Amino acid sequence: MNVHPNEDALNAYAEGSLTAADAAAIEQHMASCVSCRQFVDEVREILRATADLGLQDPPARAWTRIERAIQLEQADKARADGARADGARAFQASEGEIASGHDHGPAKAGRYRLWLPWLAAAAALVLATVVGLRYAPGRSQTGAPTSQAPDGSAQVSAGDAAQSVEYELRQAEAHYENAIKGLEQIANAEQNALDPRTAATLQKNLAVIDQAISESRAAVRSQPASEPAQQSLIENFKTKIALLQDTVALINEMRKGNEAGAARIVSGLKQKGN
Amino acid sequence: MDLVARCRAGEVEAFETLYREHAARLYTLACRMAGSREDGEDLLQEIFLQAYRKLGSFKGDSSIGTWLYRLALNHCLDYVRSRRAKMNKLTETLDADASFEPTARRETPIARMDLERAVERLPEGCREAFVLHDVEGFDHKEVADLLGIAEGTSKSQVFKARMKLRGLLGRR
Numbered sequence: 001m002n003v004h005p006n007e008d009a010l011n012a013y014a015e016g017s018l019t020a021a022d023a024a025a026i027e028q029h030m031a032s033c034v035s036c037r038q039f040v041d042e043v044r045e046i047l048r049a050t051a052d053l054g055l056q057d058p059p060a061r062a063w064t065r066i067e068r069a070i071q072l073e074q075a076d077k078a079r080a081d082g083a084r085a086d087g088a089r090a091f092q093a094s095e096g097e098i099a100s101g102h103d104h105g106p107a108k109a110g111r112y113r114l115w116l117p118w119l120a121a122a123a124a125l126v127l128a129t130v131v132g133l134r135y136a137p138g139r140s141q142t143g144a145p146t147s148q149a150p151d152g153s154a155q156v157s158a159g160d161a162a163q164s165v166e167y168e169l170r171q172a173e174a175h176y177e178n179a180i181k182g183l184e185q186i187a188n189a190e191q192n193a194l195d196p197r198t199a200a201t202l203q204k205n206l207a208v209i210d211q212a213i214s215e216s217r218a219a220v221r222s223q224p225a226s227e228p229a230q231q232s233l234i235e236n237f238k239t240k241i242a243l244l245q246d247t248v249a250l251i252n253e254m255r256k257g258n259e260a261g262a263a264r265i266v267s268g269l270k271q272k273g274n
Numbered sequence: 275m276d277l278v279a280r281c282r283a284g285e286v287e288a289f290e291t292l293y294r295e296h297a298a299r300l301y302t303l304a305c306r307m308a309g310s311r312e313d314g315e316d317l318l319q320e321i322f323l324q325a326y327r328k329l330g331s332f333k334g335d336s337s338i339g340t341w342l343y344r345l346a347l348n349h350c351l352d353y354v355r356s357r358r359a360k361m362n363k364l365t366e367t368l369d370a371d372a373s374f375e376p377t378a379r380r381e382t383p384i385a386r387m388d389l390e391r392a393v394e395r396l397p398e399g400c401r402e403a404f405v406l407h408d409v410e411g412f413d414h415k416e417v418a419d420l421l422g423i424a425e426g427t428s429k430s431q432v433f434k435a436r437m438k439l440r441g442l443l444g445r446r
């Protein structure tokens with residue numbers, strides 16, 4: 001084979017999916033072709049490196065977020081069960097009272113532990129950030145108002161699109177600010193659970209992020225259509241939320257007396273600070 | 275009582291054990307399929323919440339790890355499909371992306387972190403096919419079924435991904 005095989009065939013040769021005859025023809029060509037040999041070596045190196053890709057550990061806060069969400073679900077279920085039980089009790093009581101003239105008294109406590117109120121609030125906020133905050137500049141995806149053509153189809157002019165982006169950005173900003181406000185309240189109220197050095201480091205990091213938020217906000221205000229400015233603002237919001245989530249997760253681990261869990265989070269915070 | 279039964283009984287500690295055993299595998303899959311660690315973390319949370327809700331339907335026909343993996347894979351695929359529908363972002367539009375200018379040819383072995391980052395930067399479409407085929411080990415027929423594409427498309431997307439990686443990793 002004197003003509004270069006195409007890259008598709010070389011790729012198939014590198015991964016070993018060619019028939020013996022086709023592979024032999026390519027080998028014959030490669031014996032005298034440096035560039036094709038090099039191509040095959042490169043594809044094989046990528047395949048080798050891909051096979052060696054390891055697993056990545058999720059950040060320590062990931063379990064805390066899941067745990068909170070589960071606790072919230074359990075609390076909701078317990079409330080719902082309680083409401084059902086109250087209804088049933090009321091029904092039974094009314095029947096019993098009719099039958100015997102006695103009240104049945106309170107039902108047994110549910111089997112679900114109720115979570116601390118602030119933690120339930122944190123879970124709600126964290127869920128809100130997960131469900132509601134996938135804003136991506138330049139990509140229309142929320143319920144921004146659109147105009148309709150007489151036939152009912154959506155008609156979006158350039159001006160409408162710009163308005164839509166601004167509308168979405170404002171919505172996203174409001175979501176982020178709400179989440180941040182709630183998480184800040186929790187973190188501030190429970191800050192005495194942290195040792196002073198850790199608390200000081202967190203405050204310093206938050207101040208840096210706040211500065212970045214205010215700069216990117218100013219950039220968005222002066223150039224509302226600038227995607228990099230929008231992206232930067234959203235990224236800074238996300239960074240702040242992640243740091244506040246880490247703070248709440250750390251407080252939670254300290255309160256539980258889970259030193260290993262707390263150490264994992266502090267280690268993650270230090271890595272981010274470096 | 276075994277771990278699954280304890281999870282079903284609502285023991286959060288048992289569910290944490292299940293999480294610790296499988297989180298890295300599922301998080302890695304989610305990050306690679308989504309193309310970002312941030313989205314991977316969100317997906318991980320959704321996957322484990324779904325697992326918590328659906329544990330009652332686990333029949334024990336396969337291991338709990340296999341069941342979790344299938345659940346995670348389906349969740350990632352749903353996410354990828356819905357994101358693609360929302361963004362209407364085709365691979366072809368990214369082919370002209372300036373960020374895919376090849377870097378200078380490099381002779382050193384490929385570092386894992388470089389490869390991870392390069393995989394994150396692959397265009398949607400070819401990244402999912404590459405992750406499923408080259409990383410997760412599905413054959414092209416399976417990749418095609420999972421992504422709802424033709425087998426030939428799976429092959430061409432994986433080929434395209436490898437060529438992009440060559441460029442991103444300075445191999446050409």
